[in-house]
Every structure is written in C-alpha cells, then in structure tokens.
Amino acid sequence: MSVIEFLQFVDQLVFQHTGNHLNNLQKNVVQGIWQGKTYSEIADEFGYDSENHIGNVSRELYKILSKHLKENFNKSNFRWTIERLANSNSSQQVLSSSIINNSHINLCANHPQDSPKNPEQNISTKSYHDLTLAPKITHFYGRKTQLETLSHWLTQQNTRLISILGVSGIGKTTLVKHFIDINLEQFDVIVWKSIKLTLSLDDIITEILAGINTEPIKDKNKLTQLFNLFRQQRCLLILDDVQKLFVSGEFAGQYKTESKDYKTFFTMMTETEHQSSLILISQEQCQEMISLDEELYPVKSLELEGLDNTEILKGYGLKDESSWLRLIQLYEGNPVYLKNIAILIKKIFLGKVSEFLMEDSLILTEDIKFRFNDLFARLSPGERQIILELSKTNQPMSREDLRQALSLSSVDLINGLQSLSKRYLLKTTEEDKILFNLSPVWREYVMISP
Ligand SMILES: Nc1ncnc2c1ncn2[C@@H]1O[C@H](COP(=O)(O)OP(=O)(O)O)[C@@H](O)[C@H]1O
Ligand SMILES: [Mg+2]
Numbered sequence: 001m002s003v004i005e006f007l008q009f010v011d012q013l014v015f016q017h018t019g020n021h022l023n024n025l026q027k028n029v030v031q032g033i034w035q036g037k038t039y040s041e042i043a044d045e046f047g048y049d050s051e052n053h054i055g056n057v058s059r060e061l062y063k064i065l066s067k068h069l070k071e072n073f074n075k076s077n078f079r080w081t082i083e084r085l086a087n088s089n090s091s092q093q094v095l096s097s098s099i100i101n102n103s104h105i106n107l108c109a110n111h112p113q114d115s116p117k118n119p120e121q122n123i124s125t126k127s128y129h130d131l132t133l134a135p136k137i138t139h140f141y142g143r144k145t146q147l148e149t150l151s152h153w154l155t156q157q158n159t160r161l162i163s164i165l166g167v168s169g170i171g172k173t174t175l176v177k178h179f180i181d182i183n184l185e186q187f188d189v190i191v192w193k194s195i196k197l198t199l200s201l202d203d204i205i206t207e208i209l210a211g212i213n214t215e216p217i218k219d220k221n222k223l224t225q226l227f228n229l230f231r232q233q234r235c236l237l238i239l240d241d242v243q244k245l246f247v248s249g250e251f252a253g254q255y256k257t258e259s260k261d262y263k264t265f266f267t268m269m270t271e272t273e274h275q276s277s278l279i280l281i282s283q284e285q286c287q288e289m290i291s292l293d294e295e296l297y298p299v300k301s302l303e304l305e306g307l308d309n310t311e312i313l314k315g316y317g318l319k320d321e322s323s324w325l326r327l328i329q330l331y332e333g334n335p336v337y338l339k340n341i342a343i344l345i346k347k348i349f350l351g352k353v354s355e356f357l358m359e360d361s362l363i364l365t366e367d368i369k370f371r372f373n374d375l376f377a378r379l380s381p382g383e384r385q386i387i388l389e390l391s392k393t394n395q396p397m398s399r400e401d402l403r404q405a406l407s408l409s410s411v412d413l414i415n416g417l418q419s420l421s422k423r424y425l426l427k428t429t430e431e432d433k434i435l436f437n438l439s440p441v442w443r444e445y446v447m448i449s450p
Contacts, residue, residue, distance in 0.1 A: 163289035166304035169336025230276035242282035253286030306333020316342035396435035
C-alpha cells in the first residue's frame with residue numbers, strides 16, 4: 001500500500017465518522033507515522049515547536065478510529081492495523097458499514113478543498129472555544145442596553161473592532177464575558193487572551209493557530225494564516241487589559257516599543273476583508289479605538305459608566321435598603337468599590353448602611369487605593385499637575401482657571417486634559433463654559449495620597 005493509498009483510506013474512514021476530511025496537519029502526521037517517524041521528528045519536519053502537539057493530534061485520530069472501528073489503535077500498531085483493514089476482505093465492509101450509519105456522506109466525494117496547493121482551505125470547521133483565561137461570571141446585573149448594543153454590533157453589523165473602555169473595576173471584563181456566555185453559538189471560534197499574561201502578539205497568534213489545528217505554522221506568515229482563518233470562519237478574539245500595551249508615565253494610549261505590532265494588527269483588523277471580530281478591553285483609549293464616523297468606520301467603542309441599580313448590593317447581606325441608592329451614588333456605581341465597601345459595612349457597621357452614611361466621609365478601602373496607585377503611576381507629569389490642582393478645590397475648573405493656576409503651556413494643558421479623558425479620570429461638564437472636575441472617589445484618593 002503506497003503512502004497515497006494509505007492516506008486516502010484513513011481520510012475516508014475519518015470522513016465517514018466525523019464528517020470532516022483530514023486537514024493538512026493530520027495528513028502530515030499520518031504520513032509521518034506511515035514512514036515510521038517519531039512525534040519529535042514529525043514536529044521538526046513540519047515546523048512545530050513541540051512534539052506534544054503532534055502527539056495530541058495523533059491520539060485524537062487513534063481515538064476516533066478506535067471508537068468507530070472497534071480496534072485499539074495506537075502509534076505502534078497504526079500502520080499495520082490500517083493496512084490489515086484495507087487489505088482484508090472486510091475493507092469494503094469497514095467502509096460501507098459506515099455508510100449505513102452516515103447515509104448523508106458521499107463516499108466518492110471529491111475534496112479538492114484539501115489540496116495542499118490551497119492552504120486557505122485547510123482549516124477544520126469545528127467550533128473552537130478557548131476561554132480558559134476568562135473569568136467565570138456567577139452574578140450579573142444591569143447593562144441591558146450595553147448587551148443589546150454589543151449584540152447589534154457583533155451579530156448584525158459584523159463590526160470588526162470593538163473597544164470596551166472605562167476605569168478599573170467598572171465591569172468591562174464582566175460585561176464581555178457575560179455577553180459571550182449568552183452568545184456562544186454565534187461564533188465558530190472564540191479565543192480570550194489577557195495582555196497582563198502575554199505581551200507578545202506572536203505568542204498569541206501561535207497559540208490560536210495551534211489550538212485550531214490548522215496546517216503547520218510557518219513563522220513567516222502567521223499573520224496571513226490568522227487572517228485566512230478570520231476570513232473562513234466567524235471568529236471572536238478578545239484581548240483583555242489592553243492598557244498594558246501602552247507606556248506608563250506618558251500620555252495615554254502610546255504603544256510600548258515592543259508592542260507596536262499590535263497597532264498594525266488592530267488596523268489590519270479594520271482594513272482587511274474578513275468575517276471576524278476583535279474586542280479590546282482597556283482602561284486607556286488609543287488612536288485605533290477612536291471612530292470618527294460611526295457609519296463609515298468598522299470600529300466602535302463602548303465607554304462604561306457605573307451601575308445605577310441597587311440590585312448589585314443584593315446578596316452582600318446589607319440592611320437599610322432605602323439607603324442603598326445613596327451608597328451607590330457615593331461610590332459612583334463602580335461594582336468593585338461597592339463590593340469593597342459592602343464588606344467593610346458588614347464587618348464594622350454590622351451591615352447598617354444608614355449608619356455608615358452618617359459618617360459623612362468617603363472611606364477608601366486598601367483595595368480601592370491599590371487600584372488608584374496603579375492608575376496614578378501611569379500618569380504623565382503634566383497630567384499629575386492637572387489632577388493635583390483639580391483636587392485642591394471642590395469646584396469644577398475651566399481651562400482658563402487651570403492655565404492660570406499651573407505653569408503649563410496651552411498645548412501641554414490641552415494634551416494633558418485629552419490624555420486624562422482617555423483614561424476616564426476626568427469629568428467634563430458644559431455650563432456657560434466647559435468645566436473639568438474629578439470624580440469624588442478619585443479626588444478623595446488624590447487628596448489623601450502623599
Ligand atoms: N454587571 C455586573 N453585575 C454584577 N457584578 C459585576 C458587574 N460588573 C462588574 N461586577 C463585579 O465587579 C468586579 C469587577 O468587574 P470587572 O469586570 O473585573 O471590572 P474591569 O474589567 O472594568 O476592571 C467583578 O469581579 C464583579 O464581581
Ligand atoms: Mg478587567
């Protein structure tokens with residue numbers, strides 16, 4: 001039996017039992033095993049870093065065949081068992097008994113889509129969800145309009161780049177994960193990655209391609225392979241904590257040198273033709289997240305504000321329900337601040353919210369301060385000056401007030417204000433003038449911090 005006959009026979013068996021032909025990687029593995037190669041030799045030959053991946057692909061094949069052919073396939077008996085089945089009188093029976101069970105499958109199917117000349121076609125169409133790095137959501141309140149907006153953008157408009165923006169703890173990650181939980185079936189492929197854990201885009205792409213089991217990953221054209229996948233299947237890629245791509249101590253949204261390739265990737269996401277979407281979750285807005293014309297650009301952003309419903313406090317064991325709304329307003333509806341304060345009220349005030357509110361001061365827990373330390377450390381020197389000035393008075397200030405109080409040039413002041421608003425750390429209101437202010441909790445932090 002030649003290697004071609006061997007491959008054809010295995011391909012037919014797999015196709016009959018799974019409805020999928022062998023993809024290129026599986027073909028290479030089968031060929032390697034036929035040639036008596038080790039997993040590590042196969043991995044070397046086809047450019048995979050790890051023999052484990054080849055081992056996994058092989059074991060998956062043995063499992064499929066063992067299950068359906070009632071034979072115990074493993075690496076050492078694979079070639080011999082396949083040849084025995086193919087040569088035996090029962091080979092037609094092996095194939096035809098499968099036809100009875102899978103009458104929709106055409107045994108003589110031509111499958112030019114598997115031609116190695118067309119690498120775009122070699123992606124298996126089974127769904128693939130990698131949500132290992134996403135949080136598990138047990139409680140979810142409110143955000144009805146935001147869920148509807150996301151659904152409209154993703155399922156009706158096929159928006160290719162969506163940013164979920166807002167200050168730390170406001171509920172960005174939770175919103176996106178909840179949306180995915182209720183919309184899993186809308187996508188063939190869903191992958192969740194956090195920039196906190198991996199800064200390298202190359203690593204992220206390699207992991208996605210390896211997970212989806214496409215043809216051997218070629219170092220030179222991984223991005224092309226990824227966009228082939230984005231074209232052929234409906235994929236949703238989520239990148240969390242995208243602010244980690246940006247430099248600390250400078251204006252918001254400036255890419256670190258080592259993360260510049262993301263800028264290209266985000267732009268390609270919007271400019272290339274495909275059917276997939278990327279969601280960016282970030283505390284800082286960068287240029288690629290800004291849509292100048294909602295109609296014209298395939299880029300959207302959702303800026304999250306606090307929750308305004310008392311539901312979020314249910315389950316924390318608090319008393320005085322009539323005071324809950326005031327507590328929510330005091331802590332700007334930020335679920336993380338509220339969770340922290342609820343714990344404190346339960347311990348020290350035995351759950352009595354009204355007694356806590358009588359204290360008449362804004363108490364910040366260590367966790368809240370810790371989050372703000374992080375945010376403050378990211379500010380540029382000019383932004384710090386503006387923040388410190390705004391924290392001195394309880395009144396909103398105009399640009400003119402700030403210019404007079406600070407020794408900043410007009411350009412530096414405007415750039416500083418813009419950067420702060422890209423971090424969601426500035427409140428802007430319009431009366432007869434445009435006025436700037438800090439949120440109460442943030443102001444409190446700036447005032448008490450050294
Ligand atoms: N809509 C919501 N319903 C219930 N709890 C929420 C909601 N949004 C956020 N939370 C709570 O607040 C915490 C912080 O939310 P998270 O999504 O991690 O914020 P972010 O990603 O903006 O920093 C979560 O762990 C969760 O407990
Ligand atoms: Mg988050």
